[in-house]
Amino acid sequence: VEGRLVGLRRQSERLTAVRLTLFFLGGVGSGAIFITLGAAVWAATFLLFFVPFVVAVVVHRRLERSLRRHEVxxxxxxxxxxxxxxxxxVLPLPTVADPPADHPFARDFDLLGARSLHHLLQTAVSHEGSQRLADWLLxxxxxxxxxQQRQSQVRELxxxxxxxxxxxxxxxxxxxxxxxxxxxxLLDWLQQPTVPPQTRPILWLLAGLGLLNLGLLLGNVLAGWGAWWVAPALLYAAIFMLASRRSQSLFKEAWFVETRLRQLTAVFHLLETFHHAGPxxxxxxxxxxxxxxxxxLLRRISRIAAAAGIQNNPMLWLLLNLFTPWDLYFAYRLDQARQTLAALLPGWLDCWYELEALGSLANFGYLNPATTYPTFVAASSEASCFAATQIAxxxxxxxxxxxxxxxxxxxxQLFILTGSNMSGKSSxxxxxxxxxxxxxxxxxVLANTLTxxxxxxFAAIRVTDSVVDGFSYFYAEVRRLRALLDALQAPSTLPLFFLIDEIFRGTNNRERLIGSRAYIQALMGQNxxxxxxxxxxxxxxxxxEMPAIANRHxxxxxxxxxxxxxxxLHPGPSPTTNALKIMRLAGLLPEGSGEIWLD
Known part of the structure; x- marks a missing residue:
């Protein structure tokens, strides 16, 4: 791809030079010829330079599009x-809405933001597709x-x-x-007020008056009928001015809609034509x-936009609207197209957003051959409800x-996870x-198997204090653990999967141990x-003391x-700690300081 890009850039530079040369020679040369040899020779000379210049412009634009595609x-x-x-x-950082501060796990699992799971997965271009992926993760x-439906679609993708x-x-x-x-x-434009329901009969009335005006005017010019056309013309003008308020922004609206939809042409064309036989x-x-x-529908909108484009030509606009309700008619047509779009476009965009979010997950699996798709089972007190091999x-x-x-x-079941500092517990x-x-x-998922x-x-891993809210670290931790316990005790058909990193670390050792034992006892026997x-x-x-508790380290x-x-991960409790080792290696303790061993 890089080699092809180098070649395309060189071609683009050469075509730029050709265009400048043709423009300069055509302008200066044809001007000199016009002065010295007259208009006839000038016209031939001008065409001699103008036609190649136009061809060079067309070819250059096509080349620039190809260059842009290769760069992307x-x-x-x-x-x-x-x-x-x-x-x-290198990865672009997506912008999505922040989750609520009390979300049960978003901050703890690094799901959003820089260097997050969403940052890694996200391949969507639309903000809505990116947000949808974030919503799924959250x-x-x-x-x-x-x-299961999403999983089958991700597999196919x-x-x-x-x-x-x-x-x-x-x-x-x-x-x-x-x-x-x-x-x-685009969706905001779809919600704008429709044209009044009486617009259609007004269009017929104005069309009839316009034809009458034209006939009377021709009769006056060709047969000397007199100024009978003045009264119908004044009536036409009055009705037209009253009814055309809605059409004043016709060109702006038509251009906006046509431009936004034209941007989606390639995306929609791919979705229209690609064959999917599976999920x-x-x-x-x-x-x-x-x-x-x-x-x-895009072709229909393009025709309306082209017709509305005469607002850029005041003379043509005046001529057409003198005898036909041109603006009002195409405002009516645009409104009809808008009503059709209102029923269809949200579904089309939703399909694209869904595919972008699904594609982000599929791309993760494609780039990581070590991943697998999980199997789901019913939660039970008699069978394994979570089993993973080589989960990472x-x-x-x-x-x-x-x-x-x-x-x-x-x-x-509850697991108490022990181990020295930096050994991998939080990870x-x-x-x-x-x-x-x-x-x-x-x-x-990143595992050999997962059932x-x-x-x-629900997690209490990354708890922080809040200067703004006046919460100390310990109080923030208490609030989080209270919320976790409330969620555990709340009636639900789904059990809670809770993950806690250090209970009550914001207080002294004695009170932390008393509080931790009591809190763990409160967790037991719940759903x-x-x-x-x-x-x-x-x-x-x-x-x-409790058979439902197991130790890992x-x-x-x-x-x-x-x-x-x-x-x-090893069975049983940790046999050692390493805080003193770390302090001694850092030179904070004298040599010979002891290690702490469990009996």
Whole structure:
């Protein structure tokens, strides 16, 4: 692609030089010939330069379009490479609405914003397609039928990389100067008031008066009938002026609609003509109905826009409107087209937005062969409701990414996750949460296998204080844990899948331990499953008191004076801590300081 671009740019530069040469020679040369040899020779000479100049302009424009397509194509491929390498600086940052501050997991799982899951997945050009993908990832209450339908559509799209590339290319070509594209201005135009219902009879009346005026005027000129045309002409003018208020912005409206729809021509044409026999067939059916294809309506709008364009020519506009209600007629036609569009365009745009969001998920699976599609099961107290093999975090580089096996046997089970600092506890919590969001959105997950029930995810991983609201860190944490407990106790057919990183870390050790034990006891016996990462090794003893609690841990070791982590999940509680190791390696503790070991 890069080699082809170099060739196209050279051709463009040569054509620019040719155009300038023809323009200069044609202007200066034909002017000199007109002065010296007369008009006849000048006309021949002018044509001799003018025709090649026009041809050069046409060819150059075609070349520029090809150049633009190749530039966009190269950019798309560069973005694909950046997604595989997690090169965030290359990937465009999408703009979507911020989730509510009290969203149950958006901030905790890094779903939106820079270096987020949405940033990695998002290939949509339309703002609405990007927002739809974000909404899917943020959905707190998944629906099985919707999720399975999306998953089947994503599977089909993943197997059609050429279609996805063509759709992305055509969409990228219609980006505005700020990046992206929005259909909202078109939808806003569709909501404008319609022309009055009496417009049609007024059109007939004006058409009749116009013909009468023309006949009487011709009779006066050719046969000397007298000025009988004056009275009908005044009546015509009065009615026309009263009725044409709606048509004053005709050209502006027609140009706006035609321009916006013309931008979508390539996108809609691809959706109209591409054959889908699988789950996508129903989605694109609205664009493939023979009588209601976008291309048909676009041609209709283009004709109206061309007719409305006479407002740019005052003489022609005056001549036509003297004897025909030209503006009013095409304002009426545009309003009819608008009413047709109002019934069809939202569905067409919705289809495109849906395909963009689905395509983002499909592209993730295509670029990551290690992904798989999850299987959904019913939540039960008698069978595994979550089982993953080699599940990993998609926002971690492949070279440093470690997969883990993890299984939740039944609803009501709780895991206490211990391990030293930097061993991978928080990352593992996010790994589970991010992959659940991917699964419920209908996309592939980064695991060898994943079988899961439908859960309501909730996390307390990234809790922050608020100067604006006057919340200390500890109070913010208490509020978050209270919200989690309320969600757990709320009546729902879906169990809660909760993930907590350190309980009550904003207070002293004694009160934290007392509060943590009480909070964990409150979590037990509810409609949910969860994991709690903690440094409080005393909490692992709860597994001896409550059969539904199990311990898991991550470990580390010091090799040649350096701390080494395997990021692998192990059964049981953590045998060591490493805070003193880290402080000693940083020179904050004297040599010989002891390590803390569990009995």
């Amino acid at each position: 194509w190269l950019q798309l491929k560069q973005h694909q490479v950046a997604r595989m390498r997690l090169d965030w600086a 959905n707190p209450v998944p629906d099985l039928a919707t999720t 993943q197997a059609k990389p050429l279609f996805r590339d063509k759709l992305a290319l055509n969409a990228r070509l219609l980006e505005d100067k700020n990046g992206g594209w929005s259909g909202q201005p 996508l067939a129903e989605l694109v059916a609205a664009l493939q109905t023979a009588e209601k294809r976008p291309s048909h 975090h998609p926002l971690l580089p492949e070279t440093g990414r470690v997969g883990n096996d993890f299984c939740i046997e039944q609803v009501g 593992f919590l996010r790994t589970l949460g991010v992959n659940l969001c991917l699964a419920y959105a209908g996309g592939p 899961t029930a439908l859960f309501r995810p 949910g499953v969860g994991l709690i990462a903690t440094h409080d090794l005393e909490l692992v003893q709860l597994a001896d 991550f470990r580390d070791e010091v090799v040649a004076g350096q701390m080494v982590f395997d990021y692998t």
